Amino acid sequence: MSSATLGVPRRPLDKTRRSDRAGGVFAGVSGLAAGIIVLMVAVIVGNIVWFGWDTVTWDFLTKAPSHGMTAGGIFPAIFGTVALVLLMVVALIPFGVGAAIYLHEYASPEGRFTKAVRFAVNNLAGVPSIVFGLFGLGFFIQFVGRGLDRAIGADVLWGQPALLWAALTLALLNLPVVIVTTEEALRAVPRSMREASLALGATRWQTVRHVLLPQALPGILTGAILSVSRGAGEVAPIMFTGAAYFLPYLPTSPTDQFMELGYHIFVLATQSPDVDATRPLLYGTVLVLLLLTFALNLAAVVIRGRLRARLLGRS
Amino acid sequence: MSRDAAPAGPPAAGARWPIRTKDYDLFYGKTQALREVTLDFPEHAVTAIIGPSGCGKSTLLRSFNRMNDMIPGVRTQGSVTVSGLDVFGGGVDVVDLRRRVGMVFQRPNPFPKSIFDNAAFGLRMLGLKDRTEVEARVEESLRQAALWDEVKDRLQASALALSGGQQQRLCISRCLAVEPEIILMDEPASALDPTATARIEELVLDLKARYTLLVVTHNMQQAARISDRTVFMLSGRVVEYDETGRLFTSPREKLTEDYITGRFG
Numbered sequence: 086m087s088s089a090t091l092g093v094p095r096r097p098l099d100k101t102r103r104s105d106r107a108g109g110v111f112a113g114v115s116g117l118a119a120g121i122i123v124l125m126v127a128v129i130v131g132n133i134v135w136f137g138w139d140t141v142t143w144d145f146l147t148k149a150p151s152h153g154m155t156a157g158g159i160f161p162a163i164f165g166t167v168a169l170v171l172l173m174v175v176a177l178i179p180f181g182v183g184a185a186i187y188l189h190e191y192a193s194p195e196g197r198f199t200k201a202v203r204f205a206v207n208n209l210a211g212v213p214s215i216v217f218g219l220f221g222l223g224f225f226i227q228f229v230g231r232g233l234d235r236a237i238g239a240d241v242l243w244g245q246p247a248l249l250w251a252a253l254t255l256a257l258l259n260l261p262v263v264i265v266t267t268e269e270a271l272r273a274v275p276r277s278m279r280e281a282s283l284a285l286g287a288t289r290w291q292t293v294r295h296v297l298l299p300q301a302l303p304g305i306l307t308g309a310i311l312s313v314s315r316g317a318g319e320v321a322p323i324m325f326t327g328a329a330y331f332l333p334y335l336p337t338s339p340t341d342q343f344m345e346l347g348y349h350i351f352v353l354a355t356q357s358p359d360v361d362a363t364r365p366l367l368y369g370t371v372l373v374l375l376l377l378t379f380a381l382n383l384a385a386v387v388i389r390g391r392l393r394a395r396l397l398g399r400s
Numbered sequence: 401m402s403r404d405a406a407p408a409g410p411p412a413a414g415a416r417w418p419i420r421t422k423d424y425d426l427f428y429g430k431t432q433a434l435r436e437v438t439l440d441f442p443e444h445a446v447t448a449i450i451g452p453s454g455c456g457k458s459t460l461l462r463s464f465n466r467m468n469d470m471i472p473g474v475r476t477q478g479s480v481t482v483s484g485l486d487v488f489g490g491g492v493d494v495v496d497l498r499r500r501v502g503m504v505f506q507r508p509n510p511f512p513k514s515i516f517d518n519a520a521f522g523l524r525m526l527g528l529k530d531r532t533e534v535e536a537r538v539e540e541s542l543r544q545a546a547l548w549d550e551v552k553d554r555l556q557a558s559a560l561a562l563s564g565g566q567q568q569r570l571c572i573s574r575c576l577a578v579e580p581e582i583i584l585m586d587e588p589a590s591a592l593d594p595t596a597t598a599r600i601e602e603l604v605l606d607l608k609a610r611y612t613l614l615v616v617t618h619n620m621q622q623a624a625r626i627s628d629r630t631v632f633m634l635s636g637r638v639v640e641y642d643e644t645g646r647l648f649t650s651p652r653e654k655l656t657e658d659y660i661t662g663r664f665g
Contacts, residue, residue, distance in 0.1 A: 194472075277509040281571070284465060285522040286499030286578060295525070296511060396512040397560065 133372050140369030150331065154353060155362035159370050164335055165248075165343030166377065169323070170316050172252035172339070173259070177312060180256065181263030182298075182305060188264070189271045190293055210261035214321040221254030221326040222246075242340055249339035251327030258322050259312035266311070270304020271297055300396060303389045310385040314378045320347040330356070346374040418443050418612055419464060419582065424478035426459055426636075428471065433459045435636040436478070441629075446604055446613045448627035448644065450620060452664070456636040457616045461584050463487065464614070465501040466494050483581060499526070502575035506587040508567035510559035510574075515551050518559045518570055522578035537577055545573030546603055565596025572603065576611075583607065585615040589622065601626050620660055624648050632656045 148158030184202075192199040230244035274297050282292040298305075320328075329342040330352055336343040350370050357363035419441040426434040434456045441447045449457040462468045463480050466487060480487040482501060499522070510518050519538040528534055538555075542548040547569040551562070559570055568588060575583060585604070589597040604613060604626050617623050623630050623644065630644045632655075640647060640656045651657045658664055 275509075277505060277507060278511065280467060280470070280503075280505065281509045281511065281574075282521070282525075283470070284467060284498055284503040284505075285525060285574065286495050287522070287525040288495050291525050295521070300512060397558075 130375070133368060133375065136365070137368035137370075137372035140365045141372055145366075145369055146373070149333070150366075153358055154331065154366070155357065155359045156366075159344075159346070159349060159366075159373060161332060161335055162344040162346045162349040162370070163373065163377070165328075166317055166346045166374075168248060168336060168343060169252055169255065169327075169345060170313055170381070172248060173255045173316050174309060174313060176253055177256035177259055177263055178305075178309060181260050181308070182267050184260075185264045185267035185271060186293055186298075189268050190289065190297075206261050206264050209257075210265075214258055214319055217254055217258045218322040218325045221250055221257070221322060225250040225253055226326060245340075246325065246327040246329075246342055247340045248327050248336050248343045251323040251343070251345075252339075254322045254326045255316045255319060258319065259316060262311050262315070263305075263308040266308030267301065267305050270301035270307075273304065274300045303393045303396070306385055306389045306392070310382055310389070313381050313385065317378050317381065318347050318374065320345075320351055323348060346370060346377070350374065416443050417441060418483045419614070420479075420481045421460075421463070422479045424460075424463070424480055425476065426456075426463065426468065427473075427475045429473040433636050434463075437636075437638055439631060439638060439641060441612065441614060443612050444608055444610070445628040446608050446615060446626050448623035448630045449614065449616045449633060450618065450623050450630060450659075451633035451639075452659070453618065455633040457631075457633050458586055459636075460633070461586055461614060461616045462503075464582065464584055465498045465503055467503065469494065499578050500580055501582045501584060502578065502580035503584045504568070504572050504575055504586070504588045507591045508564055508571050510562070510567050510570050512558065512560055514556045515559050515562070515570060516555040519573050519577055521574055526578060541573040541577035542570075544576050544607070545569045546599065546606075547573055563596070565592050565599060568592060568596070568600060569603065572600075572607075576607075580611065582612045582614070585613065587616055587618065590618065597622075620648070632659060634659070 145158040146163065147160050149161050150159065151157035184206075188199065188202060192202070226244060226246060230247075230250065233239075233243040234241060278296050278300065279292055282296040283289075287295070323345060327342055328345045328348040332342060332344055350367065353363050353367045353370060417440040419439075421437050421439050424434060424437040425432060437456075437460060449460060451457045459468065463476070464482055464487065468474045476488055482497065485492065485497070487497065511521065513521075516538060519541055520534050523534050523537055528537075539548060539552075542551065547566060550566060551557075551570075559567060562570060568591075572583075572588075588604075589600045592600065601622065604615065607613060608628075615623075615627065627644045629642065630647045631641045632639045632647065632651075632653075634655060640651060640653045642652070647656065648660055651660065
């Protein structure tokens with residue numbers, strides 16, 4: 086406080102009232118902000134449900150697009166999205182959890198390598214998703230895929246956009262999320278648990294495997310939830326690495342291309358020959374994508390809740 | 401302050417004094433936590449380690465199963481031997497050491513698993529798979545820890561549903577199941593109510609027939625009740641080490657007398 090105010094007689098009552106008024110204004114503004122958010126979500130979801138509901142029929146869910154995307158359903162895109170996300174999780178979780186275990190358990194916290202890894206993870210999290218897409222194209226398809234093709238003497242098998250490369254690119258995009266949440270979950274396990282295990286003659290790995298990981302599992306699932314809902318919605322990383330505009334068949338091998346809901350929405354919104362005919366399909370597809378993401382999240386939240394209850398001894 | 405608080409009577413050869421330290425120093429970074437500790441602890445007896453907070457008693461206890469290893473920047477000098485094994489020696493298998501030297505902590509720390517799985521944890525980590533043998537040894541260890549009758553009908557219930565005292569006895573039985581030679585207890589009853597404390601104390605007295613016990617406590621009455629010998633530590637040094645009766649009734653050191661009469665600490 087400046088010395089000029091020292092001579093002024095204090096008026097605590099008046100001051101209090103003024104700060105109360107400021108508090109009231111702040112409460113009003115922040116409440117309004119919160120209200121706007123709720124309103125926006127309501128408008129978006131309401132709009133989509135309103136215009137999309139009638140489109141989402143059994144046929145829509147189980148048929149392929151037809152007539153140049155102006156009719157038919159979106160089954161290939163649903164199938165492709167689920168396959169993509171599953172493949173991504175299979176690649177992502179062991180890799181991410183493994184990295185987190187290493188960082189938390191084995192790496193020396195001050196070591197140069199540890200610092201480099203952390204620096205890389207943090208920066209990976211800030212890279213725009215379109216850059217991941219280009220990286221996937223350059224690294225997975227051009228370098229790894231073409232290399233594989235040359236090695237096995239195939240014409241073009243691995244060196245082209247494919248489900249596998251798209252899933253790996255998405256996994257890479259989500260790696261920081263999984264590493265950070267897993268490490269957080271491992272850190273949250275009380276030290277007394279680790280001590281109890283080690284004092285009983287368990288090895289370090291046994292302690293990780295039988296004490297730390299089971300207790301960190303709900304947290305690891307949180308990371309998986311976040312990555313799944315993000316994975317299902319990201320379009321940029323898969324545009325160059327495996328998503329197809331239209332395919333008359335379903336992907337049956339990791340080297341196949343695939344249709345995906347997010348990309349299909351982009352295609353319907355920008356590439357349609359008949360905008361009016363496409364509009365209901367667009368709304369329906371968005372609704373399905375929302376519901377799918379929501380369902381995946383819900384399932385994971387339920388599983389996490391059960392695990393947590395079991396850890397707390399309430400099963 | 402005499403640092404050579406040698407035990408009364410010469411330590412007999414071999415296994416009667418399975419735990420020994422000689423000129424043992426421990427540093428946390430630049431801070432010295434233990435200074436020239438030279439002690440021999442007798443077999444099949446309870447030795448209490450007392451002293452005010454921060455005197456190094458827990459640090460000393462955690463040296464015998466190398467639990468201090470987990471703290472970065474720990475350095476030691478001098479020697480610590482357990483049953484003839486140089487604890488800080490080059491080829492020591494820490495995992496094996498910890499199987500021979502069990503530990504019970506201040507706060508009951510059962511795993512969030514069933515009562516059975518807690519008691520069986522060490523056995524399973526040893527690679528014991530045979531279901532009937534695991535069950536037999538779990539029952540035996542729970543009986544030894546005076547917990548069997550209370551939990552035998554709910555072995556699959558979560559260990560976290562037990563009371564604090566029961567949890568601590570479960571932790572003791574978990575430690576007994578792997579049949580250690582030595583049991584270290586770090587203020588095992590300080591988080592428990594008087595009834596539960598009394599049960600733990602009884603248990604400690606029962607266990608000394610089969611095990612060698614070291615118990616850190618800040619409760620002098622407890623030390624007097626359960627221990628055969630007592631070490632009094634201050635600022636990382638051993639001030640006095642004697643038979644418990646003698647240490648509490650006619651201490652040789654002024655500092656010990658001041659501490660046990662409650663003039664500080």
